[in-house]
Amino acid sequence: MNEAYICSECHQTYPVKDMLWKCKCGGVLDLLEEKVAFQSENIHHHLPTMWRYVDALPFSKEADSWKRVTMGEGNTPLISLEPNAPNTYVKVDYMMPTLSFKDRGAAVLIAKAKELKLESVIADSSGNAGTAIAAYAKRAGIACDIFLSSSTSPKKPFQSAPSF
Numbered sequence: 001m002n003e004a005y006i007c008s009e010c011h012q013t014y015p016v017k018d019m020l021w022k023c024k025c026g027g028v029l030d031l032l033e034e035k036v037a038f039q040s041e042n043i044h045h046h047l048p049t050m051w052r053y054v055d056a057l058p059f060s061k062e063a064d065s066w067k068r069v070t071m072g073e074g075n076t077p078l079i080s081l082e083p084n085a086p087n088t089y090v091k092v093d094y095m096m097p098t099l100s101f102k103d104r105g106a107a108v109l110i111a112k113a114k115e116l117k118l119e120s121v122i123a124d125s126s127g128n129a130g131t132a133i134a135a136y137a138k139r140a141g142i143a144c145d146i147f148l149s150s151s152t153s154p155k156k157p158f159q160s161a162p163s164f
Ligand SMILES: [Zn+2]
Pocket: 007, 008, 009, 010, 011, 012, 023, 024, 025, 026, 027
């Protein structure tokens, strides 16, 4: 995979190895996606987690950083919300490792950070994302600082603490 960042404002691209915070114009950088159709035969059905779809995620083919990060996230149950409305389903994401759907994004983010050999990450969060990023960073052995607003629930700083 020939990875690059692209600026959301001016569309300038940069190699991922440059480790930039933002574009020279000040714009936010996004990972430039390869537009390759995902084939269903690329689903790793033997994996009981979201990593069954790893081939659709932005990792190099040889990358296995996710194996050192995963805590079994994803593939949560899908239950019928109402017996009389059988086509309405709810994903039971409180069964995720930090009890939040934020684990999916945090696991991918930290696995990518591990692949890029980053030693530390920072994030700002109103709560659950900070908890998830802190948990996965700890799992990966990556230092992590989480910035929470003063309006954050008092339980959230405790959840994001390094001793988690
Ligand atoms: Zn730019």
